[in-house]
Amino acid sequence: MKIECEGLTKSYFAKRAVDQVNLELTGGHIYALLGPNGSGKSTLMKILSGLVKKSEGSISxxxxxxxxxxxxxxxxxxxxxxxxxxxxxxxxxxxxxxxxKDFDRARFYDLIKDMEISPDMKVRSLSSGMLAKVKIAAAMARRSKLILLDEPFNGIDLLSRDVLAKMIIGEMSEGSSLVISSHMVEELESIVDMAVFMKNGRIAEMCDVETLRINENKSIADKYREIYSEV
Amino acid sequence: MARIMKYEFIKNRFRYLVMIAIMIIVEIAFLISNAFSYRISTGMSVILILAGLGTLLIVIFEGIAMYNRDLREKSGYMLFMTPIPSWQILLGKITVILIVGSTLFIGYCFLGFADIHLIASAMKRDDPTSSLVPAIAKLLDSLYSGDTVITLIKLLICIICLVTYLVCLAYLASTISASVLRGKKGEKLISIVLFLALFILVVYISSKISNISDAVSLDMGTNGLELKLFENFNEAGASIIFELGCSAAAFAASAYLLEKKVDV
Incomplete structure (x- = not known):
């Protein structure tokens, strides 16, 4: 699957949450969508999922x-x-x-069993960590060509985050793409192979994580500090 | 669309069960009171018929409130991230309101009129001189004055028309306010004001075309209760067609806005 955004813009009255974004997402990659609060990450994901409608530009x-x-x-x-x-x-x-159609119920039950969550548990009685796990299990039990996870590790403890990160990678279907947004930049380092940095609704930079490491001897966290600490 | 209907029904199943439970409780109260006082049991049967109308209005109101929640609360993601086109989502919701509302309304009214029949035959046998006998006979005569089947079909058409028209206008008002005033203060108030404005406009134009306002009436005359059903139904056809046309236009506009403009 190939997703192309050209001049993608989302305005809320005078404010532009996403501003002239040009982006290409191709199959087989795991993308980190990074940026501080209000940089437009969630809005971009919601536009790609069809929940939020673009104001200008095109998505194919x-x-x-x-x-x-x-x-x-x-x-x-x-x-x-x-x-x-x-x-x-x-x-x-x-x-x-x-x-x-792409949802595999048996796979979902296997995933929640691994997370020690019972199918009989009421959703409203789950802790935020357990609820996050159920959400991830539901997303990963689909054989989707594009998976968008917005802050999936919120509310999850450190050890569970490691387990979930491994599970996410392990459950990805061949040729599908995964986009993860998170504030926990260091923890995405070992998962993703591409990093997209957003700033004020725009794509500030997009880079290959391995190339960044080899050519510039920098981690994603280093790059993050470099971009967002600029005056 | 069937899947949308299934989950609309599941989400509301407790409310529907409560409405059925109330119907059963009132019917039991009727049966008990019928053993002691025909006046009280007659009152109970009239309450059942009026409760049918109340239930229909509650189902409509709940259906509109649920659509508002879908547009404004995070649980709306569950609905709008499914690979179902907007028009099917709306049609599924409206169909559930129509089916449940009509079924409950007919159920309540059927029991109410069946109870009145029961009282009428019991009173003729036990207390033929009671002043209630001619009043009930008059009510039943007015109900069966024409062809009963045709009267019921007309009643069903009127319910479908009324429900569709109210729900479509309310959906349009909510959708417009959600697309224009996304997350702003007063969004709900604007949708209510918009609905009332649309409703008054359509009713005004409809009344200019022909008058269906006195198609159904229950009057307490000197001879007792008198039910008038669709005495000018055929003349009101143009108004019904106009209102259904407005419903279709409101439906199409809501579906378009949901697909192209509304952020969930």
């Missing part, structure tokens, strides 16, 4: 304009709790199974 998915059909291949997991409050974990599986 394999050459076709983004519309509701693209949601069959795009899995988006927001940082906020979003499951219906009546749901048990098993209801989440049933819901995804009903709406997404």
């Amino acid at each position: 998915v394999d050459g076709k304009q983004l519309d509701w059909r693209a949601r069959e291949d795009i899995s988006y997991t927001p940082t906020e709790p979003f499951f219906y409050s009546y749901m048990k974990v098993s209801d989440v599986a049933a819901y995804y199974d009903d709406f997404f």
Whole structure:
């Protein structure tokens, strides 16, 4: 899957949350979407998932304009709790199974079992960490061509984050792309192979993590400090 | 669309169960009171019919409130991130409101009128001189004055028309306010004001075309309750068509805005 954004802009009255973004996401890569609060990461992800509508520019998915059909291949997991409050974990599986052809219910149950979460647990009674795990399991149990995870590690303890990071990489389908936004820059270092830095709604820089390491002898965290500490 | 309907129903199932439970409780109260006082049991059966109308309005109100929650709360992601076009989401929601609202309304009214029949036959047998006998007979006569099946079909058309028209206008008002005033203060107030403005406008134009306002009436005359059903239904056809046309236009506009303009 190839996603191309050209001149992508999202305005909220006078404020531009995403400003003239040109971006190309290709299959087989894990992208880190980085930037401080308010830099436009979440808005960009929501535009790609179709939840937020662009004000200007274009987005194409394999050459076709983004519309509701693209949601069959795009899995988006927001940082906020979003499951219906009546749901048990098993209801989440049933819901995804009903709406997404690429959802593998057995895989979902395997993932939550590994996370020691029972299918009978009520979603509203889960801790923020457990809820984050269920959200990640639901996203990764889909064989989506593009997976968007917005701040997936929020509320998860350090040890669980390591386990989840390994699980995310292990569960990625061949040829699919993953975009992760997170404030925990260091922890993305070992997961991602591309880094996209956003600043004031624009793409400040996009680089290959390995090339950055070899050519400039810098980590993503170094690059992050370099970009965002600029006056 | 069937999947949307399934989850709309699941989300509201407790409310629907409460409405069915109320119907059962009132019916039990009727059966108990019928053993002691025909006046109280007659009151109970009228309450059932009025409760049917109340239930229909609650189902409509809840359906509109749920759409507002979907637009403004994070749980809306569950609905709008599915690979279902907006028009099918809206149609699924409206269909559930129509099916549940009509079923509950007909259920309440059916029980109410069945109870009135029960009282009428019991009173003729036990207390033929009661002043309630002619009043109930008059009510039933007015109900069966024409072809009962046609009357029920007309009633169903009116319910479908009214529900579709109210829900589509409310959906349009909410969608416009969500697309223009995303996250701003007063968004809900604007959608209510917009709905009222649209409603008054459509009702005004509709009344100029023809008048269906007195198509259904329940009057307490000197001879008792008198039910008037669709005496000018055929003349009101133009108004019904106009209102359905407005509903279709509101539906199409809401679906377009949801697909192209509304941020969830």
